[in-house]
Amino acid sequence: MRDDNMAFMSISEQGALLASRKVSPVELTSLYLDRIDRLNGKLNSFNTVCGELALEAAKKAEREIRRGRRKSPLHGIPVAVKDQMNIVGVPNTGGSRYFKDFVANADAGVVARLKKSGAILLGTLSSSEFSMGGTTEHLFGTPKNPWDMERTPGGSSSGAGSSVAAGLCTGAVGEDTGGSIRGPASMCGITGLKPTWSRISRAGVYSLSWAQDCAGPMARSAVDCALMLRTLAGHDPNDPTSSKARVPDYASGLNGELRGLKVGVVEEMLDDSYEAETRKAVEAAISVLGELGASVERVSLPLIRTALGVHSAVVDAEAASYHRGRLMDRYFDYDYNTRLRILVGALLPAGMHTLATRARAAIGKQVLDALEKYDVLVGATSVGGAAKLATGTGINSKADALSKLYGRPGTTAFNMSGSPAISVPCGFNPAGMPLGFHIGGRLFDEATVLRVAHAYQQATDWHQRRPPVS
Amino acid sequence: MPDLTPSEVESLLKLEGYAIPPQELAELTHRLNALMERLREFDKLDLYGVEPWPVQLVRSDLHA
Numbered sequence: 449m450r451d452d453n454m455a456f457m458s459i460s461e462q463g464a465l466l467a468s469r470k471v472s473p474v475e476l477t478s479l480y481l482d483r484i485d486r487l488n489g490k491l492n493s494f495n496t497v498c499g500e501l502a503l504e505a506a507k508k509a510e511r512e513i514r515r516g517r518r519k520s521p522l523h524g525i526p527v528a529v530k531d532q533m534n535i536v537g538v539p540n541t542g543g544s545r546y547f548k549d550f551v552a553n554a555d556a557g558v559v560a561r562l563k564k565s566g567a568i569l570l571g572t573l574s575s576s577e578f579s580m581g582g583t584t585e586h587l588f589g590t591p592k593n594p595w596d597m598e599r600t601p602g603g604s605s606s607g608a609g610s611s612v613a614a615g616l617c618t619g620a621v622g623e624d625t626g627g628s629i630r631g632p633a634s635m636c637g638i639t640g641l642k643p644t645w646s647r648i649s650r651a652g653v654y655s656l657s658w659a660q661d662c663a664g665p666m667a668r669s670a671v672d673c674a675l676m677l678r679t680l681a682g683h684d685p686n687d688p689t690s691s692k693a694r695v696p697d698y699a700s701g702l703n704g705e706l707r708g709l710k711v712g713v714v715e716e717m718l719d720d721s722y723e724a725e726t727r728k729a730v731e732a733a734i735s736v737l738g739e740l741g742a743s744v745e746r747v748s749l750p751l752i753r754t755a756l757g758v759h760s761a762v763v764d765a766e767a768a769s770y771h772r773g774r775l776m777d778r779y780f781d782y783d784y785n786t787r788l789r790i791l792v793g794a795l796l797p798a799g800m801h802t803l804a805t806r807a808r809a810a811i812g813k814q815v816l817d818a819l820e821k822y823d824v825l826v827g828a829t830s831v832g833g834a835a836k837l838a839t840g841t842g843i844n845s846k847a848d849a850l851s852k853l854y855g856r857p858g859t860t861a862f863n864m865s866g867s868p869a870i871s872v873p874c875g876f877n878p879a880g881m882p883l884g885f886h887i888g889g890r891l892f893d894e895a896t897v898l899r900v901a902h903a904y905q906q907a908t909d910w911h912q913r914r915p916p917v918s
Numbered sequence: 919m920p921d922l923t924p925s926e927v928e929s930l931l932k933l934e935g936y937a938i939p940p941q942e943l944a945e946l947t948h949r950l951n952a953l954m955e956r957l958r959e960f961d962k963l964d965l966y967g968v969e970p971w972p973v974q975l976v977r978s979d980l981h982a
Contacts, residue, residue, distance in 0.1 A: 644974070645972075645974050646974070659972040659974075659975070660972075754956070754959065754960070757953065757956030757957060757959075758957075758960075760953060760956075761953060761956075761957055775936075776935060776936065779936075779938070784942070787938075787942075788942065788945060788946050788949060789949075791931070791936065791938070791946055792946065792949045792950050792953055794934050794936065795927065795930045795931065795934060795950055796950075796953065796954075800954065800957050802970055803957060803960055803965075804957060804960075805970035806960075806965045806968045806969065806970045807957075807960050807963070807965065807968075808970075808972070808973075809968050809969060809970060809971060809972065809973050809976075810963070810965060810968050812972065812973035812974065813968075813973050816973060841945065843945050843948055843949065844945075844948070845948055846921065846948045846951045846952045846955070847952075848948065849948045849949045849951075849952035849953070850952045850955065850956065853949065853952065853953075854952055854953055854956045864972075864973070865973055865974065866972065866973065866974025866975075867974075891974060
């Protein structure tokens with residue numbers, strides 16, 4: 449059997465084929481392994497491909513499904529995780545030379561849940577080094593965007609974005625500390641959900657910032673994200689900060705209905721610092737929500753303008769603590785950009801760091817206060833489409849650093865509030881690169897965020913477009 | 919507030935226990951000065967009563 453169209457099907461569509469035994473998990477897994485074999489050399493989406501382990505798991509799933517025991521919507525579905533998450537017997541490099549020989553001896557919480565659900569793990573996906581973004585030399589080759597090989601897929605969950613977009617897996621698990629799921633989702637034209645902080649276990653996942661790191665699903669649609677989240681979410685004794693809150697059946701509430709919903713359009717996530725085509729596409733997306741019955745108002749959250757600087761101060765200082773001994777021990781095993789970011793965090797005066805943590809609380813509170821009036825807050829995910837691949841950091845002055853490192857993206861504000869937020873495709877810029885529509889919601893209310901995203905995707909077809917990669 | 923010079927940044931590095939190649943010092947200095955400038959903007963912000971806890975932890979009643 450060979451039908452590349454199947455590689456772009458949703459979890460539900462593939463699930464129906466598996467349940468009716470028109471396709472077997474081994475056939476589906478083999479299809480993806482073949483596509484990875486053909487395309488990964490161009491895209492550098494995967495860092496490690498677990499072909500044998502995947503086929504072994506697929507055979508097991510095939511036996512179980514044949515006996516009529518399909519145990520979850522992910523049973524027999526091929527997925528992959530960011531190279532930041534432990535899979536027993538598989539390298540977890542964090543995208544770093546430092547851990548190039550590290551092989552995990554226990555599964556991360558998210559991996560254990562995927563295995564329990566019967567999902568097939570295809571391997572680990574490329575990441576900026578230790579999820580810090582801006583890596584100048586990738587350990588396994590520079591990840592490329594399937595919409596244009598000369599452009600970045602975004603980061604840090606680069607491979608998760610590009611692999612789903614290119615039909616190398618059905619869904620992926622990324623990780624988001626300041627926008628690392630939503631950014632690549634936007635730039636690769638897929639759907640990516642950062643859940644509420646603590647909704648998903650962080651056990652067995654390299655840390656960037658303890659109070660902001662969030663694993664989450666990246667897939668073709670809000671429905672697929674809902675199905676994956678149901679599997680991934682829940683308390684894990686190995687992560688005492690993981691929430692014990694009940695995990696709803698997120699997919700059951702997706703009905704396309706938005707009447708009575710209150711939408712706040714965040715002015716600071718759609719002002720003239722965003723490219724004109726981005727603003728146009730997002731305004732059109734907002735109109736769709738209005739047509740579907742939502743009431744829409746503009747809201748100003750001025751502290752969002754400061755979010756990225758605050759984010760860097762908090763996160764880089766935490767990274768300086770997390771990596772201190774290792775960086776001192778093997779400085780040149782860290783990428784140039786990573787080590788400079790960590791050093792800035794190390795040199796930041798303690799008073800400034802504490803000031804930043806208080807500013808983080810103020811920014812997060814502003815978001816949550818607005819969410820008492822609105823069911824969701826919306827805006828653009830990224831300033832524009834994916835940029836050309838960069839060589840070096842391009843920072844030759846303080847002004848460069850201010851604009852390139854400590855400028856805008858509003859996505860980080862939703863890490864500071866801990867809120868769930870999703871990016872869905874909403875159009876293309878003149879260069880043919882996908883654009884993302886950002887929808888954030890109340891703590892633990894992923895259901896509403898997914899409902900809005902699904903209603904939008906019922907009314908549009910941006911999420912069904914495929915990149916010209918073959 | 920004047921910017922830090924590369925040699926001042928080098929002294930801070932020494933205090934922290936790091937020694938880095940001289941060719942990396944200029945960019946590190948730009949980055950540190952830029953971030954400090956960004957954070958100084960918060961001196962103007964009224965953070966009275968704002969404590970440094972992540973806000974989602976403070977609202978932990980929502981976790982139950």
